[in-house]
Amino acid sequence: MPEGQALRAEPPALPLKTSARGDWMYQATITVFAAAIPLLLILIAVSIAVAAWPALSRAGFSFITGSTWDVGRGEFGAAPAIYGTLVSSAIALVLATPLALGVSIFLSEIAPKWLRQPVGFLVDLLAAIPSVVYGLWGIFVLVPLLRDPVGPFLRDTLHLGSTPLFSGPNYGYSMLAAGVILAIMILPFISAVTREVLLAVPRSQREAALALGATRWEMIRDAVIPYARSGIIGGIILGLGRALGETMAVTMLIGNRAEISSSLFAPGYTMASLIANEFSEATSDMHLSALMAVGAVLFIVTLLVNAIARWLVWRVTRGGT
Amino acid sequence: MSRRGRQTQNTVMLGLTYIAATIATLPLLLILIHLLREGAAFIRPSFFTEMPQPIGEAGGGMANAIVGTLILVSAASAIGLPIGIGAGLYLAERRNAPFATAVRFLSDVLNGLPSIVMGIFAWEFLVRPFGGFSAIAGGLALGAMMIPLVTRTTEEMIRLVPVSLREAALALGFTRWRTSITVILRTALPGIVTGALVAIARIAGETAPLLFTALGNQFWSTSLREPIAALPLSIFSYAISPYDTAHAQAWAGALVLIALVLVISLIARYATRARFGLGGD
Numbered sequence: 001m002p003e004g005q006a007l008r009a010e011p012p013a014l015p016l017k018t019s020a021r022g023d024w025m026y027q028a029t030i031t032v033f034a035a036a037i038p039l040l041l042i043l044i045a046v047s048i049a050v051a052a053w054p055a056l057s058r059a060g061f062s063f064i065t066g067s068t069w070d071v072g073r074g075e076f077g078a079a080p081a082i083y084g085t086l087v088s089s090a091i092a093l094v095l096a097t098p099l100a101l102g103v104s105i106f107l108s109e110i111a112p113k114w115l116r117q118p119v120g121f122l123v124d125l126l127a128a129i130p131s132v133v134y135g136l137w138g139i140f141v142l143v144p145l146l147r148d149p150v151g152p153f154l155r156d157t158l159h160l161g162s163t164p165l166f167s168g169p170n171y172g173y174s175m176l177a178a179g180v181i182l183a184i185m186i187l188p189f190i191s192a193v194t195r196e197v198l199l200a201v202p203r204s205q206r207e208a209a210l211a212l213g214a215t216r217w218e219m220i221r222d223a224v225i226p227y228a229r230s231g232i233i234g235g236i237i238l239g240l241g242r243a244l245g246e247t248m249a250v251t252m253l254i255g256n257r258a259e260i261s262s263s264l265f266a267p268g269y270t271m272a273s274l275i276a277n278e279f280s281e282a283t284s285d286m287h288l289s290a291l292m293a294v295g296a297v298l299f300i301v302t303l304l305v306n307a308i309a310r311w312l313v314w315r316v317t318r319g320g321t
Numbered sequence: 322m323s324r325r326g327r328q329t330q331n332t333v334m335l336g337l338t339y340i341a342a343t344i345a346t347l348p349l350l351l352i353l354i355h356l357l358r359e360g361a362a363f364i365r366p367s368f369f370t371e372m373p374q375p376i377g378e379a380g381g382g383m384a385n386a387i388v389g390t391l392i393l394v395s396a397a398s399a400i401g402l403p404i405g406i407g408a409g410l411y412l413a414e415r416r417n418a419p420f421a422t423a424v425r426f427l428s429d430v431l432n433g434l435p436s437i438v439m440g441i442f443a444w445e446f447l448v449r450p451f452g453g454f455s456a457i458a459g460g461l462a463l464g465a466m467m468i469p470l471v472t473r474t475t476e477e478m479i480r481l482v483p484v485s486l487r488e489a490a491l492a493l494g495f496t497r498w499r500t501s502i503t504v505i506l507r508t509a510l511p512g513i514v515t516g517a518l519v520a521i522a523r524i525a526g527e528t529a530p531l532l533f534t535a536l537g538n539q540f541w542s543t544s545l546r547e548p549i550a551a552l553p554l555s556i557f558s559y560a561i562s563p564y565d566t567a568h569a570q571a572w573a574g575a576l577v578l579i580a581l582v583l584v585i586s587l588i589a590r591y592a593t594r595a596r597f598g599l600g601g602d
Contacts, residue, residue, distance in 0.1 A: 026502075027498075029407060030407045030408070030411040031411055033407025033408045033410075033411060034412065034421070034424045037424050037427050037468060041430065044438065047442055047445045048438070048442055048445065050445075051441075051445045100345070101341075102337060102341020103338070103342050103345045106338035106341060110338055119342055122349055122350075123346060125583070126345075126349050128522060128523075128582055128586045129349070129526075129579065129582070130525075130526025130553055132557050132575070132578075133352070133575045133578065133579060134352075135557070136560045136575050137355060137356075139560055139561075140355075140568070141355055187345060191345070215331035216331055216335060217334040218327065238433070241433045244435070245434070245436070245437060246435070247435065247437040252557075252561065275437055275441060276437060279441075279532065291441075292445070295438055299434070302435055303433075303434070305433075309433075310426065310430070
């Protein structure tokens, strides 16, 4: 077989039979590689399901509803971790969504050309910082900040201390710390998707609004955002998917206590941090299986969330171009 | 609303987006500045060549963790790159086949899977049956995380190759597979390399999957069958220890890790720009 140069006038002299076999082998190889992706997902699902089965079958539905996670007594109720996952992700979404929307509108509609690249780059870079570095920064910068100026400010200056959300002692390591760090971490994901769908909105949509005498804000509010709405929602849900499964930074900041507390100053657990924190100490088979079951719940939840998000984003970017 | 009211509203809302952009870029700057301030003083040549001191004692380096991370990333690339590039080729060539649509969707789903789920899967699949934590299990977990990223960028880059190039090669008598490999893949290669770099940058800092697979190692080890040290794992264990000297090491390690990740990201970004103009597409 002669070594083929990329573009050569002489056709490579290959007998037809060999070429047909080569084509077949090439097709077979790339098909196998492509099939590796569904296979991998099935493998993940099956092996986690098998490992989780002992704990799930023993506890039944109370695995999700039970609020006692007591390793010593062999009682495994994942409700505190599920609650913590939902609350910390909710805090993250509440903080990150307006910011991400603002940045995306700024970058796609308002910013002067020379600013778009650098600002977009800086926001994108947030996604490149490893989770463990966020955790490190959180321990030494964010937690002390929440402990002193922010906590007392919320409680005393804004008089929120009497509400259940901000009651109780404030050690810094808390649901709030986890939510804030998650907000920073998912911001680049939401803003990347939002920017993309905003840019996919046709020019004519904007020109029509401006021609009718709209101000630029009215154009954005009435012509651009409605057109991109389901894509924006998709981006937010994608951010939610990230927040639900984020592990290291949350484990380092949330305080790791399996209790449900209404106060955001109180420590908590998320599903991911529960697994990360207890896995190395799990000695009994049932404890291990229970942690696997938490992983299974996390797997199913993120799978659903991601599937919904992708579907929403696809609808806009497909229809828009 | 009066005309003036509408103008005011316009100014206020547009001003708010400027504020949002400012706030959004702040955390990155704060983190980088803090890292440099805390970590830079501890970065000496010895940091890269010496082994870690027992925890709580000052000095020492992270030579084993740096080498460990390089080994893990290489093992992950050896698994993730061929599968990802192959799958990307398939998706680009069979663009509209139902199976391709399904694989594309599942690869997005895989991409959104939390890394900790990948970690417990690798533990269940590779660590438990084979009786021990190992570098190869860590490499496999990270490699599996690379697959969806590499697949998507490969597909996109191959789609950018003009059809006329493929037609020209076929017209010259090239077989289909040689056209794909020597013409199409060759043309898209710089873009694919960029995608690979982005994927590597992302997994180099992953910690959660390694807790269940590579585990970390205080000693020098380059064996794929033994637990191996990794920068993110060392940063984690130093960060949560109570000693100031350990914290200093954590900052220094984080600075090295960030530098590694950012340099790879910047190379990837610059390479894309040079090739395809601004924006990368």
